Amino acid sequence: MKIIKSLDYNPFPIKGGYSDQILRVDLDSYTVTPVSLPLHFKEKYIGGRGYTLKLIWDGTSEHTRYDSPENLLVMASGALGNEPRFPGSGKFIVGTISPLTDTFVDSNIGGHFGPLLKLCGFDALAVSGISNKSVVLIVDADRGVIEIAAAPSFNDIADQGALSYGEALLREFNDGELNENIAAVTTGIGASNARFGIINSLFYDKRRRRMRSKQAGRGGTGTVMSFKGLKAVIVRSSRTKVGSNNPVDDKGVKQAGANLKKVISLVDPQQFRLSDWGTPILVEYMDKFHILPVNNYQYGQHPDAKNIFADVFLDRYFTKKKPDGCYKGCNLACAKAVDNITLKYGPQAGKLVSVDGPEYETAGAVTCMGIFDPQFIVEYNWYCDEYGLDTISMGVTSSFLMECVQRGYLKKEDTGYELGWGSIESADRLLHETAHGKGFGKICGQGVHRVKAWVAEQYASKTGLPIDQILTELDKFAMETKGLEFSMYITKESLAQQGGYGFALKGPQHDEAWLIFIDQVHKELPTFEIKAKALKWFPLIRTWFNAVGLCKLPWIDVRHPEAANTDNPAQNQPTLAYYVQYFNATVGCNKTLHDILDDSERLHLLQKMINLRHGKGTRESDRIPLRAMAPVFMNEYEARSDYYDSWLKDQVGEEKLPDDPQAKHRLIIDLRKKAYEKLCDAVYEEKGYTQDAIPLPETLEKFDLMDEQARTLLVSYGLMERERLLSN
Ligand code: SF4
Known part of the structure; x- marks a missing residue:
């Protein structure tokens, strides 16, 4: 590889889980700069998500967009990684x-x-700037060097039997050998053509003797990486892994780990x-409880779902x-x-590949299009990873387009071909077009939020209807909030998960609050108050996992x-006790679970402030589509009319139950909307926000977050003025 920039360095030692160094890379100027962090940084921002939030809060502004040179792409583990x-x-x-x-x-x-x-x-690692050529960043502790190199083309390096660009690159870098001391992050061609590009994390699996990958799937991180011209980051270290965190209390770490493993x-x-x-075990559960998305979340169950239960993947x-x-x-x-499977579909049909997954979410993204074919799910997984596309956003955007066809907003002349439920042919075609930025795929690659606006414009130009009126209708079944597509759980019957998605700061992704199972399946959140409290507690503990x-x-x-x-x-607190023990033993402190939740709350608030800064932080941004709350159309109500009638009877009493199915349907919608608004009120109060979802000044002060930027922001939302008036 042709080296553009090289810096010798001494790998910093890890003590108590931290090296206290970050690496800044600027691709405008090709500079690489190790930076020491002050002691208080880790105490306040913990690591992982916390470091990422703080670097982005300080390093970007309300004007920063994904393609701005100052936008940062940050990768961070944490003290317990x-x-x-x-x-x-x-x-x-x-x-x-x-x-x-x-x-953010x-x-x-x-x-x-x-x-x-x-x-x-x-x-x-924090990367800023945009390179005018494709580059690879190399961080090599074994040689003590950090390099920026011109990215070689696949054809230049693919002569060692490598199946992917990332694998070829790692072989090229490591003298042809793959092992556990090297890893890389890469993305693919789809990330340069769609907004929902992913980052693949490539690692060597010595049992399978091949490179495998895991994905940072949500929100378009791969699109940013691609836009920056960063083709890959390679890391190498032969330092021993066990014990190299240098925990303060080695015995405590060993014991906490042994307890959890047991x-x-x-x-x-x-x-x-x-x-x-x-x-994939979740497919069966979700289908049983009407939670598996089918036909753009219209239905939660399907007779063909058994074709993709976990035993099918396990056996075949x-x-x-x-x-x-x-x-x-x-x-x-x-x-x-899945090792060694021959592709049946798409441009690479006939090729022998290995697939990492599928996970439940990928299966759900495919059932969302009405498809229940395990082979297609496996292949959809492989193609999306290879292209660098998020399986969830790809599936949900395709499903939204299919429903636009179903409801007459789009015709064949708009899409170029039939786009219908259950059609592998059209789903497959749309996937490849999206990855290559061709045909109708150029539209699909924009994600549901922008596609919705495009559909409204097309339909308005044909019908003369006002765009706002069309958008109001599309909003009901366009499954996005804050611009991110929903992950794969139907929330109509779980108020807690509606909040879990609506209040999620990054948009409707379950990693902030996966409450569907404990609410709808286990019935462990029986009252409104318990749901509201859970919507504060669970996002905080989950934030902590992402910080460490x-x-x-x-x-x-x-x-x-x-x-x-x-x-x-x-809350599974007996297990959390092992995590607290592990943290204290590594870092050398004596925190309680309560302290840990406080640490997380600071990070959660910081993320909220970034959202406010970017115009995505108020109650308006927490609105979820009607489809996430209730059956939008009569076909959805009719598919479960017994269930809905019984639910209505519990809510209003038999004597007030209307006879007319249309009236019942309207009543359900009305009650569900009111319940969600009531939930917003309760959760905002629980979190120390105003009723417009803005943190109160005292909430920020409690967590020492009232810097100049925060103060200015609160003033712009009228909060500081309110505080001054109150103190008078
Ligand atoms: S449980 Fe978590 S860490 Fe373990 S294999 Fe699964 S995703 Fe990886």
Whole structure:
């Protein structure tokens, strides 16, 4: 590779989980600068998402968009990342200003990259600027050098049997050898043509003897990477992994990890069985409880769903290799994979490939288009990863377009071909066109929010109807909030998950509040007040996982046997005690769960302030489409009329139940809208916000976040004036 810039450095030692260094790279000037962090930085911003938020809060402005040179692409693990003795320690965060939401977005991602970046001596990498040629960043602790190199073309380096650009690049870099001391992040051609580009985290799986990948899927981080001209980042370190975090209390770390591993081994085989089945196990549950998205979330169940239950993937597709974790030491090991499958569809039909996944979300993205073919799901997964496209946003945008066709807003002359439910042919064609920015794919690649505006314009020009009137109708079933497409859970019957999506700061992604299962399936949030409290508590604990470099699944998907004896079994506090122990033992402090939640609240508020700065932080931005609350059209009501009639009877009493189905349908919509508004009121109060969802000055002051920028922002929303008046 032709080196453009090179800097010798001494990899910084890790102590108590931190190196206290970040690496800044500017692609306008091709400069690389290791920067020492002041001591208070980690105390206040913790790591991972916290570091990413603070760097973006300070380094960007309300004018920054995804393609602005000053936009930052930040990758950061956390103090608890890179500890094979504790399950789930391979996670890191990628954060940026999103091309979909125009505000902060981040996505957590597994693999070896985060731990290796830390072993290279950096708690975070922050990339600014835009290179006018494709480049590769290399952080090589073994040689003690950081380099920016001109990105070679695939044809220049593909002579060693590599299946993908990332693999070819790693072979080229590492003298043809793949091993666990190297990793890379890359994206693909789709990320340069669509707003929902992903970042792939490539790591070597020695059991399968091949490169595998995990994805930062949400919000278009890959689109930003591609726009910056950053083709890949390679990290290499041969430092030993176990114990290299240099925890303050090594014995405490060992004990916390052993405790958690024991619970996983004991409980997972009795509960979700993720280590056997992976996340596709959720398809069956979701179908059973009417939560699996079908035909753009119109229905939550389908007779053909059994074609894609986990046993089908297990028997026909997954190659069993246990443990199958995305980082060393995870005995929950849910990262299932398909080895050596011949593609049937698309431009690469006939090619032998290996696929990482599918996860539940990818299966749901395909059922959302009305397709229940396991082979297509596996291939859709492979193509999306290869192209660098988010399986969720791709599926939801395609589904929205299909519903626009169903309801007459689009015709064949608009799309160029039939775009209908259950058609593999059209879904496949749209995927490849989107990846290459061709034909109707150019529209699809904009994501639901922008596609909605385009459809409204087209329809207005044909019908003469006012655009606003058309948009009001489209808003009902356009499954996006804040510009991000919904992830794959139907929320019509779970008020808690409606809030989980609506209040999620990055947009409707379940990693902030996955409450659907405990609310709708386990019925563990029975009252309005409990739901409102859960909508504060769960996002905070989940924020903490994203700040410290850990996977949440060993906590949320494996219920400790002792949890049943606690006041709030859904919080799974006996397991959280191991996490608190692990944090204290690593960092050398004595925090309680309460302290940890306070730390998270600061980060959560900072993210809220970035949203406000970018015009995405008020109550208006928390609105969810009607489809997320209620059956929008009569066909949805009629598909479950017995259930809805019974629900209505409970709400209004038999004597007030209308006879007319249309009237019943209208009443459901009315009640659901009111319930969501009431939920907003309660949750905002719980969080210390105004009724317009703006943090009160005292809330920011409590967490020491009232800097000059925050003050100016609150003044612009009329809050400081309010405070002054109150104090008078
Ligand atoms: S539970 Fe699954 S996603 Fe989480 S660290 Fe383990 S293998 Fe990775």
